[in-house]
Amino acid sequence: MTTSSDDATTALQPPPGSIADVYRLVMPLIPFEAVVTKGGDVALTVAAEFLYEVIARARDDERLGMNLLRNLTAVDWVEQGLELVYHFYSIEHRHAATIKCRLPSEGAAVRSVAGLYATADWAERECREMFGIEFLGHPDPRNLLLDEDLDIHPLRKSHPLAPIEVEQGVDVEFFTKQFPPEEPVSPQEKAADADDAAAARPERKPDAELTEEEREAKRAEQAERVARARELAAQRRAERAAGAPPAGGPRAEGAPPPPRPEPAAATAAAPAAAAAAPVSDDRPPAPPPPELPTIPDAEEDPEGRAAAQAERVRIGRELAAARRAQLRGE
Amino acid sequence: MTTTQQTFEGEILTEPVVVEREFETVDMNINVGPQHPATHGVFRMVLTVDGEIVKDAIPYIGYMHRGGEKLSENLDYRGALGYQDRTDYLAAFNSEWVYCNAVERLAGIEIPERAEYVRLILSEFNRVLSHFMFMGAFGTDVGYFGTAFTWTFKERERIQDLFEAVCGDRIMYNYFRVGGLAWEPHESFVEDSNWVLDQVEVGIADVDNLMTDNEVFVARCRDVGVMSAEEAISYGVTGPMLRASGVPFDLRVDEPYSIYDRFYWEIPIGERGDVYDRYLVRLEEMRQSVSIIRQALDQMPTSGPIVAERLPARLRPEPGEIYMRQENPRGEYGIYMVSDGTDKPWRVKMRSPCFHNLSSLRPQVVNSYLADAVVALGSIDIVLCEVDR
Numbered sequence: 059m060t061t062s063s064d065d066a067t068t069a070l071q072p073p074p075g076s077i078a079d080v081y082r083l084v085m086p087l088i089p090f091e092a093v094v095t096k097g098g099d100v101a102l103t104v105a106a107e108f109l110y111e112v113i114a115r116a117r118d119d120e121r122l123g124m125n126l127l128r129n130l131t132a133v134d135w136v137e138q139g140l141e142l143v144y145h146f147y148s149i150e151h152r153h154a155a156t157i158k159c160r161l162p163s164e165g166a167a168v169r170s171v172a173g174l175y176a177t178a179d180w181a182e183r184e185c186r187e188m189f190g191i192e193f194l195g196h197p198d199p200r201n202l203l204l205d206e207d208l209d210i211h212p213l214r215k216s217h218p219l220a221p222i223e224v225e226q227g228v229d230v231e232f233f234t235k236q237f238p239p240e241e242p243v244s245p246q247e248k249a250a251d252a253d254d255a256a257a258a259r260p261e262r263k264p265d266a267e268l269t270e271e272e273r274e275a276k277r278a279e280q281a282e283r284v285a286r287a288r289e290l291a292a293q294r295r296a297e298r299a300a301g302a303p304p305a306g307g308p309r310a311e312g313a314p315p316p317p318r319p320e321p322a323a324a325t326a327a328a329p330a331a332a333a334a335a336p337v338s339d340d341r342p343p344a345p346p347p348p349e350l351p352t353i354p355d356a357e358e359d360p361e362g363r364a365a366a367q368a369e370r371v372r373i374g375r376e377l378a379a380a381r382r383a384q385l386r387g388e
Numbered sequence: 389m390t391t392t393q394q395t396f397e398g399e400i401l402t403e404p405v406v407v408e409r410e411f412e413t414v415d416m417n418i419n420v421g422p423q424h425p426a427t428h429g430v431f432r433m434v435l436t437v438d439g440e441i442v443k444d445a446i447p448y449i450g451y452m453h454r455g456g457e458k459l460s461e462n463l464d465y466r467g468a469l470g471y472q473d474r475t476d477y478l479a480a481f482n483s484e485w486v487y488c489n490a491v492e493r494l495a496g497i498e499i500p501e502r503a504e505y506v507r508l509i510l511s512e513f514n515r516v517l518s519h520f521m522f523m524g525a526f527g528t529d530v531g532y533f534g535t536a537f538t539w540t541f542k543e544r545e546r547i548q549d550l551f552e553a554v555c556g557d558r559i560m561y562n563y564f565r566v567g568g569l570a571w572e573p574h575e576s577f578v579e580d581s582n583w584v585l586d587q588v589e590v591g592i593a594d595v596d597n598l599m600t601d602n603e604v605f606v607a608r609c610r611d612v613g614v615m616s617a618e619e620a621i622s623y624g625v626t627g628p629m630l631r632a633s634g635v636p637f638d639l640r641v642d643e644p645y646s647i648y649d650r651f652y653w654e655i656p657i658g659e660r661g662d663v664y665d666r667y668l669v670r671l672e673e674m675r676q677s678v679s680i681i682r683q684a685l686d687q688m689p690t691s692g693p694i695v696a697e698r699l700p701a702r703l704r705p706e707p708g709e710i711y712m713r714q715e716n717p718r719g720e721y722g723i724y725m726v727s728d729g730t731d732k733p734w735r736v737k738m739r740s741p742c743f744h745n746l747s748s749l750r751p752q753v754v755n756s757y758l759a760d761a762v763v764a765l766g767s768i769d770i771v772l773c774e775v776d777r
Contacts, residue, residue, distance in 0.1 A: 096494055097710035125621050129711065129722055131737040143724070145711055145739075149621060149637050156711065177624030180747040203450035203776055212458055219462050 070094045077122075077155045078102060081112075084119045088112060099145075101156040109142075109159045110169040116146065116155070117174055123148040124155065127171070130181035132189045134215045139163045140189060167192040188213040344381060348373060413438055418758075422451050426762045428525060429772030433749070435761065442761050445753045447746065452776035460736040465491050465703040466566055468736065473560040475738060476774040478521050481507075481514040481551075482716045483774075484564040489645065490712035490723040491566045495705040499696050503568040504647050505688040509581065510554065510563070512677045512684070516588060517547045518717035519670045519677075522769045523595050526667065529766035530608040536598060543591035550584050553577075566703065568695035578685055585678055592674050600671070609664035613752040613764030616661060623751075624744035627719025628673060629768065632658035632665035639715040646714075651683045663767040670769075702731050711739075718742050718769055742768070742775045 070093065072078045077100045078092035088111070091103040104112050116124040129145035144157040159168065170193035172178045182193040183202040190211040193199065200206060211217060268276070350373060353366045421432035430451035436444040456475065460468035472487045473480040485507055492499060520540040527536025548558045554573045555563035563570050574580075599605050615625070620633040630637055638655045640648040656672035658665025705727040713722035719741025726735040745768050753761040 095710060096708040097712060099711060101709075126626075127624055128626075128713070128720060129724060129737070129739040131724060131735075133726055133735045145722075145724070149635060149642075152642050154643070175624070176619075176622040177744050177747055180743065181624075201450075203453040205450075212455060217458075219458065 072100045076100050077153050080121055081116065081155070084122055085112060085115055095156065099154055099156050101158055103158045103160065106159050106161060106168055109157070110171065112157060113144065113146075113171050114174055116157075121151075122155075123150050125149060127175040127177055127181070128154075130178060130185060132185055132191060132213075134163075134189065134213065136163075136215050140166050140191060142168065142185075142191065161191060165192075166190065167194055169194050170196040172196055187211065190214065345377075345384075348377070415443060422448075426529060426765065428766065428770055431746075431770065431772050431775075433765075435753075435758065437758055440758050442753050442756055442758055445750050445761065447749055449743075449746070449772070449775050452772050454777070456777045457736050457738060461733055464731045465495075465705075465733060468733070469564070469566065470560075470562050473562055474773060475740065475777055476716060476718065476721070476742075476771050477559055478518045478771055479511075479514050479717045480559065480561050481511045481564070482714065483721060484561065485511050485646075486712055486714045486716075486721050486723050488564045488566055489714070490710055490725045491703065491705075493712060494708060494710050494725055494727055495566075495700075495703050497567050497696050497699065499568050500693045501647075502689050502692040503694045503696075505684055506569055506573055506577075506694065507564060508646060508648070509681050509684050509688070510551070510561075512681045513547050513550065513581075513584075515677045515717045516674050517544050518769075519674045520544045520547075520591070520595075522670055523599070523667075526766045526769070527599060529763055530605055532599070532605075536595070539591070539594055539598065543588055546584050546587050546591075550580055553580060565695070567699045568693070572694060578688070581681065581685055585681060589675075589678055592671070592678070596671060600668070606664060608760075608763055609667060609767075610662060611660070612663045612756065612760045613767055614660060614662045615748060615752060619751065620661065620748065623748035625719070625748050626741050626744065627716070628669045629666055629719065629745055629748075631655065632669045633661035634658060639713060639720055643713070645712075650687065651680050653680050663763055666767045704729060704731050709735075713739065716741055718771065718774070719745060738777050740774045740777060742770045742772075743777075746770050746775055 072092050072094050076092075076094075078090065081090060081092075081102060088104060088108045093101050095101050102112075113124075116122040124146035126147040126149055127144065128147050129143075131143050133141045133143060135141055138160070140161045140163060142159045142161060145154065146157065147154045161168065166189075168191065170178065170182055172182060172193070173195075179196075179198065180202060182196055183199065185191055186193055186196070186199060187201045187204050187208075188211060201208060204210070204212070263272075265273075351366045351369050353370070354362045356363050415436050415438050418435045418437055419432065420435060421427040422430045427433075432448040432451070434446045434448070435442050454474075456471050460471055463471075469484065469487055472483040476483045488507075491497075520543050524537040524540035524544075527540070528534075551561060552558050554577065555561045555570065557563075615623075615629075615633050617630075617633045617635050620630050621635065625633070626637065634657050636655050636657050639645070641655060653676040656669045656676070658669050707727055707729045709724070709726040711722055711724045713720050715721075720739065721741055722737075722739030724735070724737040724739065725733050728734040749765060749768065752764045756764070
């Protein structure tokens with residue numbers, strides 16, 4: 059590999075003396091398709107039936123000595139099937155090679171190389187769960203990264219990028235509850251609904267087409283609506299002046315949050331009316347707070363301060379006991 | 389199963405009585421994790437122990453699996469860049485760099501030299517930061533409760549302050565862009581870096597003095613989790629763990645990328661392949677990284693563009709593929725990217741070093757003591773976000 063970018067090498071034949079020639083020299087009877095990738099590596103494509111033999115002989119042969127399996131993965135070329143990719147490196151000879159193998163999308167199976175390279179154990183497990191390629195003779199073909207009982211192949215292009223709960227099938231019930239499927243409505247029903255809505259709506263004419271009488275009636279109706287709104291506003295103002303809790307609007311700073319309306323009331327009446335309605339509380343109202351003794355300053359009257367504090371505590375306890383008794387119905 | 393003979397001399401009996409007893413030991417399963425301080429993240433293993441000897445270890449991963457590869461395939465080339473910070477969060481600059489390099493090589497973008505230098509300096513700083521983090525966490529594993537952690541975090545904090553000044557964030561940097569950098573580093577970047585390097589060198593010496601010759605530390609680490617070179621290579625182990633087993637494999641030298649061919653440094657390797665060697669290799673790597681940063685700061689052009697010219701608004705690389713791999717603090721981090729000519733990558737595979745390193749845990753801990761299993765796990769220096777992706 060060099061630092062300069064060699065983008066023109068796409069699908070180029072490897073130059074003479076490259077690693078592809080060594081492979082051909084070692085395995086003269088096996089057909090290879092060799093190209094140079096953009097990274098400058100030589101990629102050799104072999105048929106699936108030769109794959110294990112190529113890998114095994116490349117590892118054991120002195121001229122190749124591919125002792126490091128640095129990467130194992132696959133690519134899903136949807137219509138052209140799957141492509142299994144092995145990246146090898148020889149630490150003694152310092153050369154790299156990529157071995158590829160085309161497999162069908164369904165029922166892809168190759169012989170495991172876990173006996174040749176110990177690292178292929180985990181790499182093949184990952185490849186199997188992600189792409190659904192079976193590695194025959196693998197000592198422990200369980201899922202590695204995914205959940206053990208999942209049987210999905212997420213890195214296939216057919217696997218959508220969707221809510222994972224739906225894909226896993228673990229929470230379909232929850233999802234259908236959250237987002238119930240809409241019931242199909244036939245076009246006739248839709249048209250009938252639209253007719254009903256139109257019938258319910260009062261007919262409204264543009265202003266220019268109204269007669270004098272109709273215009274008068276409309277003006278009177280508007281005036282009445284304005285008067286009603288003003289009356290309601292005055293009533294609210296009076297309530298606020300009397301100290302009643304505000305029906306809505308922004309809360310004063312530090313004030314306790316307004317009580318939540320009961321769900322049944324909220325659905326039955328309009329939201330504003332529900333908020334203005336008093337909270338239904340079947341408990342008896344608490345008695346008004348009594349007059350508490352003022353606590354004098356500690357420097358002026360230490361004894362009086364202690365007495366006043368004790369008095370407050372006593373009153374508080376009495377009140378609490380009385381309230382408890384009241385709530386218990388005694 | 390053991391058979392013992394016990395002899396009693398009774399007072400009444402004239403002859404000694406021999407009693408034969410058989411002790412049956414039962415293998416016990418111990419569940420460690422997924423939420424356990426010694427597992428460095430959300431990692432679970434089921435250990436089968438016979439007394440204190442571990443007979444079998446079955447690791448379970450995937451608790452952090454977020455489908456990063458699928459998400460990256462559904463975003464455009466620039467959109468998935470921020471995801472790289474979330475894989476290896478202790479070496480986010482390094483991961484971002486691999487991704488940027490992969491896209492740039494795929495799209496044929498040349499980036500300016502100054503940007504290369506800034507990327508390299510920040511990534512090497514990140515390597516030092518990550519190894520400091522290892523020293524602290526590993527020290528806690530072997531019994532330095534607090535001391536190692538606070539000392540190394542003090543140094544880590546200095547580097548993070550520098551990163552914050554450069555890019556405004558302490559962990560999720562998102563500073564590298566396809567074609568260069570997001571913006572200029574701050575004015576006093578070189579002076580600040582030199583100052584941080586001076587402090588960090590003292591910090592490395594402190595850690596060295598604290599841990600390397602400590603008798604308890606050596607007793608906990610020597611000949612624990614031993615892996616031969618062949619075994620390590622077979623398990624796909626890379627990075628400091630492989631070098632500790634005596635294999636001088638470093639992608640910065642063996643498959644040089646970026647501008648690493650302009651610096652001189654040495655690759656530390658271990659002799660025995662045990663936990664102590666992994667510690668020593670990382671310690672020496674920090675010193676070598678400091679050396680690389682000093683050379684890079686000297687060579688770096690003081691002015692110049694930091695973003696490539698004429699970048700397309702929407703990247704649509706020609707159909708093709710690339711397997712870009714670089715040396716992260718934990719090993720070989722690779723991005724296998726396939727383009728189909730559209731504005732989204734057809735396939736993105738992240739080759740995580742921790743994934744392969746962690747798979748080598750089982751042979752390390754089987755037939756060792758239970759307490760050593762924790763030390764062996766700590767020496768792998770796992771980041772579970774990167775393992776599960």
